[in-house]
Amino acid sequence: MSEDEKFEFDIANLKKDLAIEDMFVTNEDVNLLKKYYNKEISMNEMIDYIKNTTI
Numbered sequence: 001m002s003e004d005e006k007f008e009f010d011i012a013n014l015k016k017d018l019a020i021e022d023m024f025v026t027n028e029d030v031n032l033l034k035k036y037y038n039k040e041i042s043m044n045e046m047i048d049y050i051k052n053t054t055i
Contacts, residue, residue, distance in 0.1 A: 007037055 001009070011033065015025045032049060035041045041049075 007034065 011025070011030055018025055032041075032046060036043065036046045
């Protein structure tokens, strides 16, 4: 399984798990996680982005 396939598989499982708790993952969330997964942003940058994003 390639890295991209594994990432998509993990995201699909995450979406299912969170949906059980009435929490939903948006495409923006997935894109942010992809950037972190691909080492385009750091954990701190991701956290700062999340903290500064309005719900």
